Amino acid sequence: MSNARRKQPEVVRRRLLDCAEALAVERGLAGITVQAVADAAGVTKGGLFHHFPTKQALVEGMVADLLHRLDREIDAAIEKDPEPRGSFTRAYVDSVFVGREFGFDTPWAALSVAMVAEPHLRRLWAGWLDERQHRHQDTDDDPMLEVVRLAVDGAWLSVTIREGEAASDIAELRQRLIGLTRR
Amino acid sequence: MSNARRKQPEVVRRRLLDCAEALAVERGLAGITVQAVADAAGVTKGGLFHHFPTKQALVEGMVADLLHRLDREIDAAIEKDPEPRGSFTRAYVDSVFVGREFGFDTPWAALSVAMVAEPHLRRLWAGWLDERQHRHQDTDDDPMLEVVRLAVDGAWLSVTIREGEAASDIAELRQRLIGLTRR
DNA sequence: AGCCAGATACCAACCACGCGGTATGTTTCC
DNA sequence: GGAAACATACCGCGTGGTTGGTATCTGGCT
Numbered sequence: 422m423s424n425a426r427r428k429q430p431e432v433v434r435r436r437l438l439d440c441a442e443a444l445a446v447e448r449g450l451a452g453i454t455v456q457a458v459a460d461a462a463g464v465t466k467g468g469l470f471h472h473f474p475t476k477q478a479l480v481e482g483m484v485a486d487l488l489h490r491l492d493r494e495i496d497a498a499i500e501k502d503p504e505p506r507g508s509f510t511r512a513y514v515d516s517v518f519v520g521r522e523f524g525f526d527t528p529w530a531a532l533s534v535a536m537v538a539e540p541h542l543r544r545l546w547a548g549w550l551d552e553r554q555h556r557h558q559d560t561d562d563d564p565m566l567e568v569v570r571l572a573v574d575g576a577w578l579s580v581t582i583r584e585g586e587a588a589s590d591i592a593e594l595r596q597r598l599i600g601l602t603r604r
Numbered sequence: 605m606s607n608a609r610r611k612q613p614e615v616v617r618r619r620l621l622d623c624a625e626a627l628a629v630e631r632g633l634a635g636i637t638v639q640a641v642a643d644a645a646g647v648t649k650g651g652l653f654h655h656f657p658t659k660q661a662l663v664e665g666m667v668a669d670l671l672h673r674l675d676r677e678i679d680a681a682i683e684k685d686p687e688p689r690g691s692f693t694r695a696y697v698d699s700v701f702v703g704r705e706f707g708f709d710t711p712w713a714a715l716s717v718a719m720v721a722e723p724h725l726r727r728l729w730a731g732w733l734d735e736r737q738h739r740h741q742d743t744d745d746d747p748m749l750e751v752v753r754l755a756v757d758g759a760w761l762s763v764t765i766r767e768g769e770a771a772s773d774i775a776e777l778r779q780r781l782i783g784l785t786r787r
Numbered sequence: 788a789g790c791c792a793g794a795t796a797c798c799a800a801c802c803a804c805g806c807g808g809t810a811t812g813t814t815t816c817c
Numbered sequence: 818g819g820a821a822a823c824a825t826a827c828c829g830c831g832t833g834g835t836t837g838g839t840a841t842c843t844g845g846c847t
Contacts, residue, residue: 450633471823476807537716539632540630567777571759575761579757594750611795613795613797647798650800655796
């Protein structure tokens with residue numbers, strides 16, 4: 422039965438991805454070693470390699486997971502938005518700013534660290550962006566909206582760089598960006 | 605005299621920094637190993653360690669050099685700008701977009717790769733930003749200008765991620781951002 | 788001017804260590 | 818019982834860093 426089972430592979434797998442993400446944020450991409458991730462997840466190295474055949478698979482799995490979470494988050498935000506024009510861009514804004522008041526524990530933080538450094542990961546990221554941008558081209562294809570999205574990237578970078586220490590008032594900046602998507 | 609092959613330590617030092625930068629761009633930050641940098645510069649590993657006592661010193665030296673070049677570039681652009689309001693922000697814009705038509709060989713490309721990945725480098729970068737932002741607060745302290753600067757960061761990230769392949773028309777985007785700094 | 792001592796700029800070989808990865812057990816689930 | 822889910826121990830290799838030596842430059846003394 423499922424009441425007191427001791428081994429839960431999918432739980433371990435999740436914890437591995439989460440720990441990899443956390444390590445990428447606080448110790449940089451260099452700190453995301455197989456050993457460190459395994460230790461943080463309370464598993465031995467061999468145990469890790471049972472779930473991910475190679476380190477690259479681990480990192481790509483983490484990125485894929487993050488992108489997937491980001492997808493769902495954005496889709497949900499779009500659905501709630503009554504106004505179609507710029508809905509993707511607004512969802513994009515909130516994907517970075519929501520939950521940003523304390524610390525920086527959104528998917529983005531880990532993405533930043535991982536993606537920019539390794540070239541082959543950049544392509545995954547660029548591909549995601551292209552796909553998303555193409556999908557929303559009839560609601561979000563506007564010069565000003567593009568500027569807003571770029572500013573979001575910049576803001577995310579700024580927050581990541583300052584490690585959560587709020588630069589200027591983040592809530593105010595968010596309001597301003599949201600406002601720019603209407604007009 | 606200076607016709608024969610003299611020993612020019614500062615030339616070698618420069619070449620080491622340049623090669624480190626180039627490697628960071630094309631192979632990612634993981635590709636910037638002491639051996640690789642030394643080889644690319646035509647020097648042995650021992651020779652490199654004569655100029656930089658440790659790898660961290662090498663990377664920090666590279667970053668410091670890049671920031672210094674960026675400083676001069678921006679200062680020069682500000683001086684040419686007749687209108688004081690937003691002059692720093694415009695210089696900031698051009699520091700990314702000028703020379704971007706072909707490839708991506710500006711200081712920024714290497715900065716991106718190096719800075720985001722390692723936490724202690726992020727602090728250097730954040731410090732530079734804070735200092736610069738504080739220095740120009742009476743000409744560039746404006747909500748819209750802040751948005752523009754963030755968009756610049758985002759654009760730079762985008763260009764870096766796509767490895768030079770022009771996303772939307774870069775020249776047009778630059779014009780738009782410059783336009784937003786006026787008004 | 789010429790020479791010499793010492794500092795500078797490099798090279799070549801080496802080392803300890805941590806990395807990603809593997810092979811082989813041992814326990815737990817169905 | 819047999820497969821899945823781990824643990825343990827080990828390996829080759831590349832890494833950052835060191836050591837000791839060798840050219841090469843520089844400045845001062847005679």
